[in-house]
Amino acid sequence: MSTVDEDLDELLRDRFGMARKDLVLALRTLPAQRPWAARLTEGEARLLDAAGFTEDPENYAQIAAETTGHMARLYSTAYSAAEAAAVLGVSDSRVRQRRLNHTLWALDDGGSWVFPAPQFHHTTDSDDTESDDTESDDTESDGIEFVRGLERVFPRLLTRGLHATAIAGFLESPHPQLSIDGRPSSVKQWLLHGEPVEAVLELLELADWTA
Incomplete structure (x- = not known):
């Protein structure tokens, strides 16, 4: 019987083509605070505004997921x-x-x-x-x-x-x-x-x- 860790590794490989290590590294690039309390630099805030993201937890979750996936790919293909x-x-x-x-x-x-x-x-x-x-x-x-x-x-x-x-x-x-x-x-x-x-x-x- 597979473990939760093995299931996660298989899911990441099959759905996203990445290893768990790459995902962890990508997550570390996100703010550690809660989404609604995260402090952004002026440049980061401008990027989010330009992309149409407001101070909404659901929107934050969407951009965080996209950013995490992009970062994981940058690590896995580096x-x-x-x-x-x-x-x-x-x-x-x-x-x-x-x-x-x-x-x-x-x-x-x-x-x-x-x-x-x-x-x-x-x-x-x-x-x-x-x-x-x-x-x-x-x-x-x-x-x-x-x-x-x-x-x-x-x-x-x-x-x-x-x-x-x-x-x-x-x-x-x-x-x-x-x-x-x-x-x-x-x-x-x-x-x-x-x-x-x-x-x-x-x-x-x-x-x-x-x-």
């Missing part, structure tokens, strides 16, 4: 420090240095650091374009590369105290200001298309990009 080093073609100490100087995005994974997947992309074709970061000349590892240009974006993005889901949303959600062939693109698509990083840096200065 790369280890060793994997990030292999992708970048650098040493573990250089990965640590880049994490500290905010040119590489990392999450605390219960005492170690992992590197969220949105800053990387899978490729099957060689990219002969010159990179702004000389470390990227031999970065391909099993068809995975760092998104060139983010090393200039991250120092301005990661120092804003944003929730990890907001950072992922900035990278992966379409922005009207970043148009490719007449269609809004995400920051990630924009940079992979070879468009100028300066447009992304300008977007960061807009007060309404979180919406």
Whole structure:
């Protein structure tokens, strides 16, 4: 007979594709206070207002569930420090240095650091374009590369105290200001298309990009 823990593990794997460890880490990113007593930063409050969430426990529960699921996916799909080093073609100490100087995005994974997947992309074709970061000349590892240009974006993005889901949303959600062939693109698509990083840096200065 299966135990409650085994049933929970199976449910998380089958329904959400995540491990219990990832769920616990994700839950720790939420406020510890009761929903109606939680203190939000100005930026977090603006994100919730823009999304149409009011001070309603049911709405809080909905956004908390969505945020938890998103965070769990960020953890479960993240790369280890060793994997990030292999992708970048650098040493573990250089990965640590880049994490500290905010040119590489990392999450605390219960005492170690992992590197969220949105800053990387899978490729099957060689990219002969010159990179702004000389470390990227031999970065391909099993068809995975760092998104060139983010090393200039991250120092301005990661120092804003944003929730990890907001950072992922900035990278992966379409922005009207970043148009490719007449269609809004995400920051990630924009940079992979070879468009100028300066447009992304300008977007960061807009007060309404979180919406």
